[in-house]
Amino acid sequence: MTTSEEELLPSTRRALVHRIAVAQAEGRAPSLVAAVVRGGRTVWHGARSSVDGHGPDENVQYRIGSITKTFTAVLVLRLRDEGLLDLGDALEKHLPGTGAGEATIAELLAHTAGLAAESPGPWWERTPGSLRPELSDVLGEQPFLHPVGRTHHYSNPGYTLLGALVEELRGAPWEDVLRREVLDPLGLRRTSAQPLAPHAGGWAVHPWADALLPEPLEDLGRMTPAGQLWSTSGDLARFAAFLAEGDERVLSAESVREMRTPSAPAAAAEVADGVTYGLGMQIQHRDGRLLVGHSGSLPGFLANLVISVEDDVAAVVLTNCTSGPLVGAVGADLVRIVAEAEPRIPDPWRPLRDVEPEVLELAGPWYWGTNAFALRVTADRLLSLGPLSGPGRRARFRANPDGTLTGLEGYYAGEPLRPVRRSDGSLSHLDLGSFIFTREPYDTEAPVPGGVDPEGWRGIG
Known part of the structure; x- marks a missing residue:
């Protein structure tokens, strides 16, 4: 990936600098x-620092x-794509004896397994x-707080279990598997479980004074797959490009699209915010725009990746303080600034x-009752059905x-559409999961x- 700031207009670049400033x-x-x-490709990079002359570049870790x-x-979806597991499998099938084995792998990915949000004992992040x-x-002793599969409840221990599952099926430590299967193929050489210089130090900022307190730097141990990584804006930019398009060396476009598809019902408070969850990705509607990605925080650090x-x-937005900048809002604003100032030019x-x-014979207008629909053959050789x-x-x-x-999405996802022909071979109608579409x-x-x-259509008289 190359960096080319010239591809953005000067006015757009200034608006981006102003937002992060x-x-x-x-x-x-x-x-x-x-x-x-x-x-x-990365088309803009910006930084602001409280120390003159020490603005972080795209290679500084946070x-x-x-x-x-x-x-x-991503590692779990790779296991699925290789046929080593099914997302509907109970965890117990592949990782027995955890005490949480009745939850399925999909439920763990989507935070619907009913597990507690945090680990018992002292605050694990610190x-x-x-x-x-x-x-x-x-x-x-009591990992479940909610019925399995019924409620979206964010769970850090759930992703610890998924990391242990990866280690069990790969026979290697989680970090080694991640390096071999994701980081190296994507060229993410500045992403690691332990900090590598140059890296930022984590700070707490006093809420009522402009004073700093260093945050402790802890190795999270078993919780590593839920929140341990260090990375850079440069590496996460590459990762964002992968999450948008896929990469056959790591995960197909179809599988990353599955990650971005809602898999969990939103809680009541989240409904108002337009937020839901896919498979390892957060999904939200903001300013009329569908955004996917993930946020992150640990004492001393805040992070956001949004697409x-x-x-x-x-x-991508990274900062080294426990609280302060609303990095999710900043990330969404950076996307909005570019999208509105320089709209995507269609191919x-x-x-x-x-x-x-x-296939061409299927294209054209169809009626479900009196509702008019059109079936179109798209450039990617799929057929698109929608109201006129x-x-x-x-x-x-x-x-x-x-x-x-x-069907690939929405109400008709997985549903069969069957063209039905007359005895002479001509097309009669479409049967879409028992719905009959006629010409x-x-x-x-x-x-x-x-x-x-039998009397057909008529007037009211």
């Missing part, structure tokens, strides 16, 4: 570093807290990991190289070798459920 000053952060990604969870989720040498020390896939813009329209006649106007159910479908199609509203020649009045 306000965040660092008003948030009273010892330092703050940020990066913006567009088109898979702790990234729970962004570590997204890395752990005490040595040696106090919790075993999984039983992380989970405690707008539709705008093809991502942002040129190009016709399909080829299209099967039986207004809101309604929309989904893309993938064609199968047997002539059927499978004419309530076509009398199609098997419309409940039948069609």
Whole structure:
């Protein structure tokens, strides 16, 4: 990945600098570093510091807290894609004896396993990991606070279990697996479990005075897969590009898209904020924009990685204070500034190289009852079904070798769409999970459920 600030307009770059300058000053952060990604490349980097002449660059490490969870989720999805596990498997099948084995792997990834948010005992983020040498020390005697699978309840111990699962199935320490399977292939050479110089020190800023207190630097031990990593704005920019597009060396575009898909019901307070959770990724609606990514915090550090896939813009914000700058808001604002000032230029329209006649035959208007829909063949060789106007159910479908199609998203995700033909081979109607779509509203020649009045359409008189 190269850095090319010239690709952004001077006015856009100034707006980005202004935003992080306000965040660092008003948030009273010892330092703050940020990066913006567009088109898979870093196009802007900025930093502010309380020490003149010591602004951090894109290679200075900060702790990234729970962004570590997204890395752990990538490792788990790799195991799934290799066929070593199914997300619906109970943890007990692969990692027996934890006391939390009834939870499925998907539930652990989406924080719906019902586990406690924190480990029992002293605050794990500010005490040595040696106090919790075993999984039983992380989970405690009563690991479940909620019914399994019923409630979204963020759980750090849940990701400790996922890290242990990775170690069990790979037969190697979590950090070694991460380095071999994710960090090295993506070129994230400045991401590590232990700090590597140059790195920022973590500070607490007095809430009522401009005074500093150093925060302790602890190795989290068993909790490492939930929040241990150190990284840089440069490395996280590369990671953001991967989470938007995928990389076949690590995880396919389809699998990273699955990570970005809501998998957990939002809690009542989160509904108002438009926040939900996928598989190792947070999802939110902000300023009319769908944003995915993850935030992170540990004593002395705050971090945020956020992506707008539709705008093809991502942002990273890192700072070295326990509280102060609202890095999630800053990250979202950096994305908004670029997306609004320099909207994404769409790729040129190009016709399909080829299209099967039986697929092309499906394209065009269809009616479900009196509701008008259109089925279109898209440039990626999928079929897109949606209402001709207004809101309604929309989904893309993938064609199968047997002539059927499978829904990929929304209400129709996983649902079968079956083209039905007459005895002479001509296309009669579409059967979409028992919904009959016809070329004419309530076509009398199609098997419309409940039948069609033989007298047909009429006036009111």
